[in-house]
Every structure is written in C-alpha cells, then in structure tokens.
Amino acid sequence: xxxxxxxxxxxxxxxxxxxxxxxxxxxxxxxxxxxxxxxxxxxxxxxxxxxxxxxxxxxxxxxxxxxxxxxxxxxxxxxxxxxxxxxxxxxxxxxxxxxxxxxxxxxxxxxxxxxxxxxxxxxxxxxxxxxxxxxxxxxxxxxxxxxxxxxxxxxxxxxxxxxxxxxxxxxxxxxxxxxxxxxxxxxxxxxxxxxxxxxxxxxxxxxxxxxxxxxxxxxxxxxxxxx
Amino acid sequence: xxxxxxxxxxxxxxxxxxxxxxxxxxxxxxxxxxxxxxxxxxxxxxxxxxxxxxxxxxxxxxxxxxxxxxxxxxxxxxxxxxxxxxxxxxxxxxxxxxxxxxxxxxxxxxxxxxxxxxxxxxxxxxxxxxxxxxxxxxxxxxxxxxxxxxxxxxxxxxxxxxxxxxxxxxxxxxxxxxxxxxxxxxxxxxxxxxxxxxxxxxxxxxxxxxxxxxxxxxxxxxxxxxxxxxxxxxxxxxxxxxxxxxxxxxxxxxxxxxxxxxxxxxxxxxxxxxxxxxxxxxxxxxxxxxxxxxxxxxxxxxxxxxxxxxxxxxxxxxxxxxxxxxxxxxxxxxxxxxxxxxxxxxxxxxxxxxxxxxxxxxxxxxxxxxxxxxxxxxxxxxxxxxxxxxxxxxxxxxxxxxxxxxxxxxxxxxxxxxxxxxxxxxxxxxxxxxxxxxxxxxxxxxxxxxxxxxxxxxxxxxxxxxxxxxxxxxxxxxxxxxxxxxxxxxxxxxxxxxxxxxxxxxx
Numbered sequence: 191x192x193x194x195x196x197x198x199x200x201x202x203x204x205x206x207x208x209x210x211x212x213x214x215x216x217x218x219x220x221x222x223x224x225x226x227x228x229x230x231x232x233x234x235x236x237x238x239x240x241x242x243x244x245x246x247x248x249x250x251x252x253x254x255x256x257x258x259x260x261x262x263x264x265x266x267x268x269x270x271x272x273x274x275x276x277x278x279x280x281x282x283x284x285x286x287x288x289x290x291x292x293x294x295x296x297x298x299x300x301x302x303x304x305x306x307x308x309x310x311x312x313x314x315x316x317x318x319x320x321x322x323x324x325x326x327x328x329x330x331x332x333x334x335x336x337x338x339x340x341x342x343x344x345x346x347x348x349x350x351x352x353x354x355x356x357x358x359x360x361x362x363x364x365x366x367x368x369x370x371x372x373x374x375x376x377x378x379x380x381x382x383x384x385x386x387x388x389x390x391x392x393x394x395x396x397x398x399x400x401x402x403x404x405x406x407x408x409x410x411x412x413x414x415x416x417x
Numbered sequence: 418x419x420x421x422x423x424x425x426x427x428x429x430x431x432x433x434x435x436x437x438x439x440x441x442x443x444x445x446x447x448x449x450x451x452x453x454x455x456x457x458x459x460x461x462x463x464x465x466x467x468x469x470x471x472x473x474x475x476x477x478x479x480x481x482x483x484x485x486x487x488x489x490x491x492x493x494x495x496x497x498x499x500x501x502x503x504x505x506x507x508x509x510x511x512x513x514x515x516x517x518x519x520x521x522x523x524x525x526x527x528x529x530x531x532x533x534x535x536x537x538x539x540x541x542x543x544x545x546x547x548x549x550x551x552x553x554x555x556x557x558x559x560x561x562x563x564x565x566x567x568x569x570x571x572x573x574x575x576x577x578x579x580x581x582x583x584x585x586x587x588x589x590x591x592x593x594x595x596x597x598x599x600x601x602x603x604x605x606x607x608x609x610x611x612x613x614x615x616x617x618x619x620x621x622x623x624x625x626x627x628x629x630x631x632x633x634x635x636x637x638x639x640x641x642x643x644x645x646x647x648x649x650x651x652x653x654x655x656x657x658x659x660x661x662x663x664x665x666x667x668x669x670x671x672x673x674x675x676x677x678x679x680x681x682x683x684x685x686x687x688x689x690x691x692x693x694x695x696x697x698x699x700x701x702x703x704x705x706x707x708x709x710x711x712x713x714x715x716x717x718x719x720x721x722x723x724x725x726x727x728x729x730x731x732x733x734x735x736x737x738x739x740x741x742x743x744x745x746x747x748x749x750x751x752x753x754x755x756x757x758x759x760x761x762x763x764x765x766x767x768x769x770x771x772x773x774x775x776x777x778x779x780x781x782x783x784x785x786x787x788x789x790x791x792x793x794x795x796x797x798x799x800x801x802x803x804x805x806x807x808x809x810x811x812x813x814x815x816x817x818x819x820x821x822x823x824x825x826x827x828x829x830x831x832x833x834x835x836x837x838x839x840x841x842x843x844x845x846x847x848x849x850x851x852x853x854x855x856x857x858x859x860x861x862x863x864x865x866x867x868x869x870x871x872x873x874x875x876x877x878x879x880x881x882x883x884x885x886x887x888x889x890x891x892x893x894x895x896x897x898x899x900x901x902x903x904x905x906x907x908x909x910x911x912x913x914x915x916x917x918x919x920x921x922x923x924x
Contacts, residue, residue, distance in 0.1 A: 212598050219602045223609050230613060238613065245609040252601045339515075339597045343458055343504060346601045350500070350608065351465065 196271050197279060204279045209256045212338075213284065216253020217291045220246035224295035227303055237365055239303035240310070246295050247314035248349045250288065251321040255345055256338030257284055258325040263335045274393040277326060288318060305366045309375040316382040321345050323389035330392045441527045442535045449539035453505055459543065462501035463550075466494045470554045479795025481563035481737075484555075485640035488568035491551045492629035495576035498547050499583035499628075500604050502540060506584045507600035510536050510591035530671035533588060537662045540584030548577035563740070563795060566733045567640040571647030578654035579628040585658050589665040622696030625650060632773040637792040639731050642707050642769050644699035653691025659684035699772060707769040714766050724749075726761045734765055734792065741790060744799060747836035748806045751888050753895025756810050762787045763806075766862075781815040781863040789815060791862045800833055800843040801861050807832035808866070811899045819864025822923035824908035826868055828891060828898045830859070830876045835887065840880045853877065855919070870919025871905045878914050887912075 224246040227234035328337030353363045361370040513519045590599055663681045671677040710717050720729040726745050728738045741763055766789045768777045782789050788809045807829045808818035834840040848857040859866035879887050894911045905921045
C-alpha cells in the first residue's frame, strides 16, 4: 500500500483515539472565558478582553496537550507507518476543530473590544504549537505513553510565569495601544516558526543506536514493563 | 494456629483497629507530604516565591516600611505556591487512577475517606513552609532600621491560609472530577476570574470573598485606622479551607460518619460568621477616629522639641523623628542668619477620612512656621520634605510656598538639595516628569511647587558650584534672595551666575 492509502485507512481508528472529550472540556472553558468580557457588560476593557482571549487560548492548548497521548503507543511502535504520519493525522483531525473553535472565541468577544484578530491568532497558534510540540518532544525523548499531564503542567507554569517574569524589553505581552504591538507580533511569529520547527523535528522517529537501548523491545513484551 | 489467632488477636483487633488506621493515615500523609514538597511545580513555585521575596524586600518601601502595609505585602506571593499545590495535590489524589491501581486499594484497611484525609494532611507541611516564608519576609521588613507601626496577625495569616485553601481545593476537585485536565483548567479560570474581579474593582462585601484583598493606593494610615477586617477575613479563610477539606472527606465516603457531617456544618457556619464579620464595612469608631486624626491631628500627636524645631508625630511614627530632624538640620545649616533661629513645627498630617482608597491632596498648613510631613518616608519623600522645610524657612508659611512663582524658588530648591548625597538625582526625583531641564512641577506632600526653565537652569548651576562657596553667597545675600517678588534675573546677578536663557513664566 502506498503511504497515502495507509493514511486513509488510519483516519478512522486514529479519530477514535483522539481525546475528544479532553479537547472539548478545554475548548468549552476557553469559550466561557472568551465570553467573559461580553457577560461582564460595561465594565470590560480592551485589556480585559485581550487577557480573556489569551486565557482562552491557553485553556484550549491545555486540552490539546493531551492530543498525542496514546496508551497503545508501545504496540504501535513496530508498524511501518512513520511517526510523522501518525502525528500528522491527529493534527489534521484537530486542526479544523481548533480553527472553528478559535473563530468562535474571537466572535464571542465584543467587536469594540476585540484586539487585532490576526495578531492574537498568532499568539494563540504559538500557544497551541507549544502544547503540541511539548507532547511530541516528550514522546520522542521519553518512554511515557501519556505525556499530556506533564506537558499541560509545563504549559500552565509557563503561561503563569512568562507574563510575570519575562523582561519588559522582550515585549511579548503587550496591549494593542502599545507602540510595540507590531514588533511584539513579529517576535510571536518568529517564536511560532521556531516552535513549529522543533515540533517537526520531534515528529520523526529517534534513530536508535546499537547497544543496550537498541536491544530493548519497544513493544514491552521483553524486559521490565514500563507502563 | 487457628485457636491461637482466635484467642489472642480478637480482643486486640478491636482496640487496635482505629489506632492502626490512624497511624496508616499519618504514614500516608507523611509520604504524600514528602512527594508534594518534591514535585517540580511546587519546587519551582517556592524558588520563584523566594526569589520574589528577596528581590522585592531588599528595597521595598524605600527602606522605611510601615508594618501595617508590610503585612499586606506578604499576601500575593503565596498564591503562586497555592496554585502549584492545587495542581500537585490534585495529581496526587488521581495518581492511583492514572496508574490503574485503584482496585488494589480495596484490599487495604485504609478506606477512601481516610486516604482523602491523608491527602488533605499532606498539604499542611507545605502550608507551614509558606508560613515560614511569610514570617521571614515580614521579619525582614520589621528588622529594617526605618520600620514603624504594627503588623496584624490576621493579614499575615492570609498567605498560608490561601495555600491551605487551594491545596484542599485540589483534593476536593480530584474527588469531584477525575480527569487530569480539571486542575490546570481551574487554575486558568481562577486567574482570569481574579483579574476580572480586581479589574472591575468589586465593591462592598463581594470584594472580601477573594483570598487576598489588595488596596489600590499607596497611602499609609496608622494601624488602628485601616478599617480592614483582617481577623474576620482570616476566620473566613480558615472556615472556607475547613469546609472544602471536610466536603472532600464527605464526598469520598465519609458521609456515614456523623462527626464529618457535624464538622461540615460547623465549618460552613464558621465561614458564614467570617463572611458576615468581614462585610460590615468600616466601624463607626474607626470613621470617627479617622476624622479626628485628619481634622485635629494635634490632639492625637506627641511632640518632641529638638534644636529649635518641634516634631509632632502620631504615636507609631515617634522613632522617625530622628530622620526628619536630620533633614531639617541640613537645611537649617544653609540658611541666612535672619531665619537661622526661626521656630519650626514639623507636623505629621494625613487625610484619613476616605480610608485607604482616598488619594486626596492635603491642604497646605496655614500656620506660620509649620511644615507638613506625611506617613511615608525614604526615596523621593526625603527631598520633597526638604523642599517643604526650605519653602517654609524662605517664605514663612507653607500656604505661600505653593503660590510662589518668583526668584525665591531658586533658593528654596537649592536649600533643599544642596546637602543631599546626590542633588541632581534628587532634583529629577522630586520633579513630576523626572527631568532636570526645562520647567516642571515639583511634587510635595501638600500643594505642588512650580519651577520655570530659568529656575531650573540656576538651580543646576548653583548645585554644580562648590557647596561652601554657594552657601556663603546665599547667606550673605539672604534678605535680597528671599524678598517676595524678586525676579529670577536679579537672583542670578546676586549669586554671580549668568542670566538664565530659559523662559521664566510659571505654568
């Protein structure tokens, strides 16, 4: 079978293993947060709307951090389909959902308070890419079957600590009325590209060197169980 | 064998079971506490918290903290630890589910509710550690030589209590929702929610439902006029933490135990008592005392006479008299013989009528020879006070200083700054726009002063001259320099400076 045909066959089983519920919970809370400024009424400010959108993006990304969790990982390691294809399939399944969800989140923020859509989208995409790259990284360099929880914790810690402690000169967390807004989003775009590049590298299978590690079966049928 | 166990263990099992279960709970609590303290998020949170304490407390309050403000400043940091504890306590409860070992626990003597109790107890050591950090931060402030006032135990308890509350909340959440995503999402929600509620500046009693309640002002009041229900709020937090903890026990199978049910009822009652207590607003006596202190401060103050100056301070600020006297003596040493022996009264004044929210400017004193000093000190407050002293020495009355717009301003600013360690930095510090050229407003405790570009030029030139030479010139020409309506050009000529080029119009 060609690669394309294999992917087509894989779509249905992969769609069933995607943690839709977790993503739905994260996305649901995200929409709730994005609706915050609208529910708040007159008291809402530009800054509050932007913060709500950022928090909402983090909420969705936290859900998406569980996307690559695969309890059957050790049994699928031997299949001829490359990891890039398997990860790519999951990503392709979630991408339209994420796009729809983000559109809804943007529309939930009242038009008068909405920050420039394209720029905020870059920020949201970076957070999402960070979550997925984190998972791919954990899978490539680790043996765990469910890196989602650790990645979500890492993402959460970064989301809390980065605005608090990143130097003001980096200008990553600025408001639209700040003169550095455009510069800031050039940096966000750069960051997004860097994260995506790392993610692409992480989607490849690690070449195992000969030696003790190479002798261990990834299927878990020999050697101590690593579940 | 059977007879042996039948005869010997039956009675002991009856008496030993509760004790065995209790020691099992404590053993589990000890184990979980150790794991909790060593989890990466908690370690990071503590590292960041400690770094924040050191970085902030080194130069907080300009080295002159009022302890009734310093206690409030300990409340924000522990929230970060609390969030990490929420996450990790939640993960710890869900660990058995994650590793699919739940069913193995069915064979153990420790029932689910006892496991919950152990998880709740495991939060206590982290709370104590946070309490140690809070105590350390506050003690550091209290040991600073410039510290005055009194801290409140109620305010200091808020930090550790929020850690306990958030930890208990993490355990409760794990008993309610078993997904691993619940805790991170809750944290995002809590953070945004707290931003909404502080951004909107919630008023009245709802404001006090948050764990830590800040104030939007930098005004320092005497500790008995704060009007913050600190003790009630600590009680509310304790009640809430207890309610959440007991609810978690209740949900994990403790509902059969009447002690737990009674405990939940008691804890909820305690919380409600706290809510009612903290929602009653500012007490009548405090409002009256605030008015008294604002309108007739002289009745509340103690005065001390030193080298021809009387210092009147609120009782808590007594130790600060020395710092004020140092500035007054510095300025006095530069003035002309005519006013060298002028009687001055340095009086501390505040406008406490609007509480901590009020930011009303004080009206300048109308009494001759009276200088106003505020409740904060250090940093820019020192040259500001020096300018006020110099102003009163030059014009005689604080009221006339604000309206002054002539060459005397040069003398006032030079007197205020000449004896400071870094006069140019202080000049920038007291000016509203932090500039040292052009015209600007000079900040003061009462009415602001106005410097024209010409004044600024002359003050800069004068400050660059050797201090003794300039002082001799000022002393020799004192009467002329301090004559009302003296022009800036005239001042320049008298002092032997070049005529200023900048414009000489007050804004």
